[in-house]
Amino acid sequence: MPERAPDRPSRPSSQRPTLRLTLRRAARLTRAACLGPGAWKAGLLFATILSLSFVEIWISLRQIDWYRDFYNALEKVDAAAAVHQIGIFCILTASGVVTFLIGDYLQKALQLRLRTRLTVQAIDHWLGNRAYWLLRPGFGATPVENPDQRVAEDCRQFVEKILEYSLELISKVVALVSYVALLWSLSSFVLAITVFGFGIEIPRYMVWLAPIYVGLASLVIHLGGRALKRVYFTRERAEADFRHALIQIRASADLVAQTQGEAAEKRRLDQRFGQIELNWRRLMRREFLFYLFHRPYQTTILRVPTFFALPAYLAGAVTLGGMMQLANAFGSVTQTLSWFIFRYRALAEFVAVCERLDGLMQNARAPEPLPGAAQKIDRVASADGWLRLEGLRLSTPDGRWLDPTPDYALRPGARLWIAGGSGQGKTTLLSAVSGLWIWGEGRIEAPAGKFAFLPAGAPVLAETIRAAACHPEDPATHDPKRLHRVLSRLGLGHRLDPCLLETSLSGLSMGERQRLGLARAVMLRPDWLVLDEATAALDPMTEADLLGWLAAELPDTTIIMVAHRRPTGLRLDDTLHIGQTDPERKTA
Numbered sequence: 001m002p003e004r005a006p007d008r009p010s011r012p013s014s015q016r017p018t019l020r021l022t023l024r025r026a027a028r029l030t031r032a033a034c035l036g037p038g039a040w041k042a043g044l045l046f047a048t049i050l051s052l053s054f055v056e057i058w059i060s061l062r063q064i065d066w067y068r069d070f071y072n073a074l075e076k077v078d079a080a081a082a083v084h085q086i087g088i089f090c091i092l093t094a095s096g097v098v099t100f101l102i103g104d105y106l107q108k109a110l111q112l113r114l115r116t117r118l119t120v121q122a123i124d125h126w127l128g129n130r131a132y133w134l135l136r137p138g139f140g141a142t143p144v145e146n147p148d149q150r151v152a153e154d155c156r157q158f159v160e161k162i163l164e165y166s167l168e169l170i171s172k173v174v175a176l177v178s179y180v181a182l183l184w185s186l187s188s189f190v191l192a193i194t195v196f197g198f199g200i201e202i203p204r205y206m207v208w209l210a211p212i213y214v215g216l217a218s219l220v221i222h223l224g225g226r227a228l229k230r231v232y233f234t235r236e237r238a239e240a241d242f243r244h245a246l247i248q249i250r251a252s253a254d255l256v257a258q259t260q261g262e263a264a265e266k267r268r269l270d271q272r273f274g275q276i277e278l279n280w281r282r283l284m285r286r287e288f289l290f291y292l293f294h295r296p297y298q299t300t301i302l303r304v305p306t307f308f309a310l311p312a313y314l315a316g317a318v319t320l321g322g323m324m325q326l327a328n329a330f331g332s333v334t335q336t337l338s339w340f341i342f343r344y345r346a347l348a349e350f351v352a353v354c355e356r357l358d359g360l361m362q363n364a365r366a367p368e369p370l371p372g373a374a375q376k377i378d379r380v381a382s383a384d385g386w387l388r389l390e391g392l393r394l395s396t397p398d399g400r401w402l403d404p405t406p407d408y409a410l411r412p413g414a415r416l417w418i419a420g421g422s423g424q425g426k427t428t429l430l431s432a433v434s435g436l437w438i439w440g441e442g443r444i445e446a447p448a449g450k451f452a453f454l455p456a457g458a459p460v461l462a463e464t465i466r467a468a469a470c471h472p473e474d475p476a477t478h479d480p481k482r483l484h485r486v487l488s489r490l491g492l493g494h495r496l497d498p499c500l501l502e503t504s505l506s507g508l509s510m511g512e513r514q515r516l517g518l519a520r521a522v523m524l525r526p527d528w529l530v531l532d533e534a535t536a537a538l539d540p541m542t543e544a545d546l547l548g549w550l551a552a553e554l555p556d557t558t559i560i561m562v563a564h565r566r567p568t569g570l571r572l573d574d575t576l577h578i579g580q581t582d583p584e585r586k587t588a
């Protein structure tokens with residue numbers, strides 16, 4: 001039987017998304033994506049890509065020299081030197097293209113490797129700790145919204161962005177050092193200005209101007225755009241909610257059509273799309289403010305360096321080629337320093353991705369139930385294979401107590417009917433026995449062995465009849481002839497493709513679904529079989545026939561049946577009444 005989730009460490013309190021917190025989140029996710037088997041290959045790929053980016057920096061430095069040489073050739077009207085420079089230009093451009101192509105290809109290979117690893121971990125946490133079960137509204141202390149989006153979209157985005165940004169950042173730092181050194185060597189002259197009658201001389205003014213210029217611009221842009229992160233977070237949530245509603249309609253097409261629910265669905269979709277619209281308007285306002293500063297900066301940053309270098313040219317300190325080289329060096333420094341500004345919008349989105357994905361990973365790693373309800377069920381392994389309930393009283397996750405469950409002991413191989421009125425806690429008891437339900441008090445002695453659960457509704461999530469009939473085991477490990485015989489006995493033979501035993505589950509009636517559930521029970525041969533209203537959709541004659549057949553197929557299996565009607569066809573050893581209503585007395 002599944003074991004209860006392990007003890008949960010306390011959750012970090014909700015924190016404001018500061019830079020430090022974002023870096024911590026990004027570091028945790030990066031570790032999850034990088035560490036593990038084959039990590040050295042990822043490291044090697046990263047190092048190669050980084051080296052290629054250094055080559056690109058070298059090429060760009062050569063291009064700055066090229067500006068000087070080319071313009072000086074023009075100034076001297078030296079045709080041969082100009083043609084030579086055009087040749088150098090072609091070589092530099094070709095080298096740049098080749099370096100870019102190889103780097104881009106390797107980067108995509110690394111992305112695939114890291115995304116696979118991160119996604120596998122996200123899925124492992126989400127499914128492995130039963131977080132998908134516990135972290136739902138009404139169950140978990142911190143329900144996770146739209147996990148589908150976080151696992152599918154955010155893992156991809158995180159890996160793409162972290163690679164892109166970390167490579168960029170490292171190469172920008174290296175480039176910055178090179179560009180500053182170049183700018184330092186070029187701007188050896190002094191700027192002499194007069195302020196309020198005082199003569200001021202600023203040596204190497206181009207070097208000091210660059211960080212002041214970019215620093216002021218960064219501050220202004222950050223102030224204008226800092227609210228964007230929240231808007232991006234909400235945008236993703238609204239989009240995911242809308243998509244989810246559409247998926248629900250696809251999955252419940254019959255239900256919507258039979259209940260003529262189109263108008264209600266349209267209202268629901270309108271309401272969810274309304275959230276997208278609302279957020280979009282907020283985004284329009286925020287981005288307007290942001291671009292008010294960002295756009296002018298972006299459009300002037302390439303032109304302004306020439307204006308700043310002009311005083312040196314006019315003072316005769318540099319030649320025209322020297323001024324162009326100086327302007328380019330200054331432009332390179334300011335553009336490198338402006339990385340934060342140019343990436344501001346994308347970085348704000350990246351912060352939102354980190355918050356969502358790390359939230360999923362952290363919560364799923366140690367899913368915490370809603371606080372407030374008692375979690376005092378003492379679950380122990382049964383030494384003699386009996387199932388025992390002692391002093392058991394279950395509660396709902398929000399703390400409402402259900403009626404006490406009678407003390408009870410069930411021997412292996414017995415057949416038990418659990419009876420009780422609607423809402424009295426029968427399904428909840430089954431969940432507690434299987435270790436899922438943790439709210440309540442008392443003691444459950446749970447036997448070991450293979451456990452199978454047949455729910456009332458749809459059988460299982462599977463793509464083919466064969467997979468559904470063997471779920472959760474691999475259908476390839478089951479004998480196809482036996483499967484065919486079982487399904488035919490249950491009246492589902494017509495659903496099988498004669499050659500491949502593969503057909504879709506769509507269009508199965510509720511009774512057919514429940515018969516498929518019985519097929520599963522027989523194929524799995526569990527030690528413990530729990531049926532929760534799993535034959536309620538069958539007519540009494542079929543139910544009696546199939547339950548009799550099931551009992552014969554599984555002679556040693558302990559069968560626990562929850563049903564409102566006393567099951568026929570199954571020789572019952574005992575009945576356990578849950579709650580205050582005794583259905584037998586009621587019928588009598």
Ligand SMILES: Nc1ncnc2c1ncn2[C@@H]1O[C@H](COP(=O)(O)OP(=O)(O)OP(=O)(O)O)[C@@H](O)[C@H]1O
Binds near residue numbers: 396398
């Ligand atoms: N997540 C939850 N949050 C709050 N209450 C819950 C939750 N899950 C179950 N309950 C409540 O616990 C009670 C027992 O539910 P349970 O499904 O076990 O009843 P049941 O006996 O199987 O009912 P039925 O025969 O109608 O299927 C019900 O009142 C139900 O509303």
